[in-house]
């Protein structure tokens with residue numbers, strides 16, 4: 001939303017405190033997951049990739065051709081099935097809640113094994129392409145960047161993937177890039193952002 005200069009307000013929900021399971025949050029999002037997008041008119045969107053497609057529609061971040069759109073969907077599904085389910089729990093029990101690392105060591109090893117299978121495929125793609133879908137930066141890069149750039153916190157050594165490493169640097173060097181810690185908990189002053197149609 002910052003890249004598209006869309007005004008928004010962030011409300012932090014603490015997963016570790018179980019806030020996603022509390023009636024107050026379930027009344028807003030029955031799925032009980034974050035992230036969750038509430039539009040100004042009361043409509044809502046779950047799933048990060050659905051939000052990306054909605055927000056980017058008609059903008060420079062939306063893949064243009066039919067083929068690039070299909071490639072974006074393909075890699076977003078890849079991210080949700082091959083990367084996120086492995087990197088996220090490995091990172092959770094390695095870095096976010098490390099006190100359970102020992103008892104979870106067998107599962108962490110399995111998440112890492114499967115996560116590496118995904119990273120090999122991603123590296124092969126990014127060794128031949130500068131961006132995930134098409135020849136320019138798009139929501140497909142944003143989606144795949146999310147967990148890939150914190151894979152090290154899940155015990156993944158990304159130095160084995162030069163294509164991925166070069167792409168991570170390319171994305172972070174984008175002048176519009178907004179780092180994760182620059183948005184967490186941020187309540188962005190509306191005056192700084194032009195409202196461009198969250199309808």
Ligand SMILES: N[C@@H](CCC(=O)N[C@@H](CS)C(=O)NCC(=O)O)C(=O)O
Nearest residue numbers: 015020021032033034035047048049
């Ligand atoms: N596929 C979803 C993932 C949503 C998800 O699993 N969120 C986790 C945190 S990353 C969550 O809300 N967990 C809290 C819970 O299940 O109570 C997306 O990409 O938005």
